[in-house]
Amino acid sequence: MATPTKNILLDEQLCFALYTASKRFNHFYAEALAPFKLTYPQYITLLALWENSPMTVRELGSHVNLDSGTLTPLLKRMQTQGWVERKRDENDERQVNISLSQKAIDTKPEIFTHVNTCMELLGMDEKTYNETRDTVNFAADRIKKADPSTVKFTGDEL
Amino acid sequence: MATPTKNILLDEQLCFALYTASKRFNHFYAEALAPFKLTYPQYITLLALWENSPMTVRELGSHVNLDSGTLTPLLKRMQTQGWVERKRDENDERQVNISLSQKAIDTKPEIFTHVNTCMELLGMDEKTYNETRDTVNFAADRIKKADPSTVKFTGDEL
DNA sequence: TTCTAGTACATTGTACGCAATTAATTAGCC
DNA sequence: GGCTAATTAATTGCGTACAATGTACTAGAA
Numbered sequence: 001m002a003t004p005t006k007n008i009l010l011d012e013q014l015c016f017a018l019y020t021a022s023k024r025f026n027h028f029y030a031e032a033l034a035p036f037k038l039t040y041p042q043y044i045t046l047l048a049l050w051e052n053s054p055m056t057v058r059e060l061g062s063h064v065n066l067d068s069g070t071l072t073p074l075l076k077r078m079q080t081q082g083w084v085e086r087k088r089d090e091n092d093e094r095q096v097n098i099s100l101s102q103k104a105i106d107t108k109p110e111i112f113t114h115v116n117t118c119m120e121l122l123g124m125d126e127k128t129y130n131e132t133r134d135t136v137n138f139a140a141d142r143i144k145k146a147d148p149s150t151v152k153f154t155g156d157e158l
Numbered sequence: 159m160a161t162p163t164k165n166i167l168l169d170e171q172l173c174f175a176l177y178t179a180s181k182r183f184n185h186f187y188a189e190a191l192a193p194f195k196l197t198y199p200q201y202i203t204l205l206a207l208w209e210n211s212p213m214t215v216r217e218l219g220s221h222v223n224l225d226s227g228t229l230t231p232l233l234k235r236m237q238t239q240g241w242v243e244r245k246r247d248e249n250d251e252r253q254v255n256i257s258l259s260q261k262a263i264d265t266k267p268e269i270f271t272h273v274n275t276c277m278e279l280l281g282m283d284e285k286t287y288n289e290t291r292d293t294v295n296f297a298a299d300r301i302k303k304a305d306p307s308t309v310k311f312t313g314d315e316l
Numbered sequence: 317t318t319c320t321a322g323t324a325c326a327t328t329g330t331a332c333g334c335a336a337t338t339a340a341t342t343a344g345c346c
Numbered sequence: 347g348g349c350t351a352a353t354t355a356a357t358t359g360c361g362t363a364c365a366a367t368g369t370a371c372t373a374g375a376a
Contacts, residue, residue, distance in 0.1 A: 005270045010205040010221065014291040015183040019202070020223055021298035022180035023363080025173040030364095032306035041332065044177070047168040057355065063168065065178055068355050070333050077331080094341050094354040112163045114311050121304035124297070133172040135293050139282070140179035146279035148190035153272055181333075188334090199362065216324060226325050228363050235361080252324040252371050320375080327368070338357070345350085 014139065032118040036111055041066070042078055043111075046100075049084065050108055054099035056089070172297065190276040194269055199224070200236055201269075204258075207242065208266055212257035214247070 010016055029040040038046070041064075048063040049055065055063070061071050075098060078084045083104045089095040124132070168174055187198040196204070199222070206221040207213065213221070219229055233256060236242045241262045247253040282290070 005267050006274050008205060008270055008273065010202060010209065012291070013202075013205075014287055014294070015187065015198075016202060016205075017291045017294040017298065018176060018180045018183055019198075021294050021301065022176045023223065024298055024301040025176055026363085028301050028304060028306060029173065032309070034307070035311045039331070040173075040177075044168060044171075044174060047166060047171075047174075051168065058353090065181065066332090067334065069335080069357080070331095072356055074332075088355095092342070092354085096355065109163050112166055114309070115166065116164050118304070118306040118309050121306065121309070122300045123304075124300055129172055132293055132297050133170070133175045135290055136172070136175040136179050139290050140175065140182055142280045142282055143179065143182040143186050146186060146276070146281075148186060148276040148279060149192070151190075151272070151276050151279070153193045184333085197361065214324080224362090225364065227327080227365080228361095230326055232362070246325095250324085250372070254325065318376090321373085323370100323372075325368105325370085328366085330363100330365090332363080333361090335360095336358085338355100340353100340355085342353075343351085346348090 018136070018139075028118075032115055033111075035114065036107065037081065038083075038111075041070070041074060042083070045071075045074065045078065046083065046104060046108075046111075049098065049100050049104070054097045056095045056097055058095070060098055176294070176297075186276075187273075190273055191269075193272065194265065195239060196241075196269075199228075199232060200241070203229075203232065203236065204241065204262060204266075204269075207256065207258050207262070212255045214253045214255055216253070218256055 026040050029043060033039070033043055044064050045060065048060055052059075052063075057068055057071055057075070061067055064071075066074075075084060075086060079086055082101055085099050085101055087097050087099070089097055122129075184198050187201060191197070191201055202222050203218065206218055210217075210221075215226055215229055215233070219225055222229075224232075233242060233244060237244050240259055243257050243259055245255050245257070247255055280287075
């Protein structure tokens, strides 16, 4: 007993590194996407749809890892801005099909070109970029498998 | 001209990897911190304060990378829950000093022990963990330096 | 001292993110 | 067919994030 508890320092935490990096990327894309009036979550939604449209809200959500509580209002805003169309499925009225608008199809090359140009500012060569992404994905995979609720906490672990 | 625009696939993006990993860590900590009724941003706020208390809102914000718009309501909630105390500086009334409550000081060992136990679920050895963090921090540093608003966009880059 | 910047925090408005609940619809089972 | 369970979105409520604005206060210049 009385084993000294390992100290936890903010700057040494992987979670904080990811939290910070994610927020900075968010800010980076906010600026890069400003000419198109798109937010980062809206952009990844478009990325998913450019790969596969139409999709139901559920399918879309499984690609971008967002649930309907986030997607429904997000998609309604994107519909207002003219990026997507929402149509309730005629055969199964529980489902809503999300499809790209003509504007989204037409603007894709412009957005890709501009984003690619902005990405060059990072000054990361392709190898470093890919290795970083793979490293992060590896960690994300480990986190996904862990379930802290299985760790019993009695309130007197000390 | 007519150079084919490089394709952008969701699953190949570093930003999406970071975005996903960050959200999963958020969820991981939400479960790990549930016994203490702390959210992840509240936890990193405590981490910062455990290293250095008291701090002004500004100092705290520079450590956790959050501005007053986020911190003020967050700290008020933490005050309500009894984790911190907020006191306006007597010499300079523009400043608000945030200090740890006795509860926060007393509970620190319990939280550290429990969080450390949960972290073991990740199954990452220390070397991998540290290398991953350093890789992410390297990327975060690159992102910080990049400013997409400097990239001119005329609307006809094609 | 009075005027003027500058600083620090609070507030407002917009947009996520997600757990929990609700509503509508479909599908399975007798 | 009629009842029940499961599925799919939408809604609600709470907590971040952050830009932009407002307000109180401080400090430096004239």
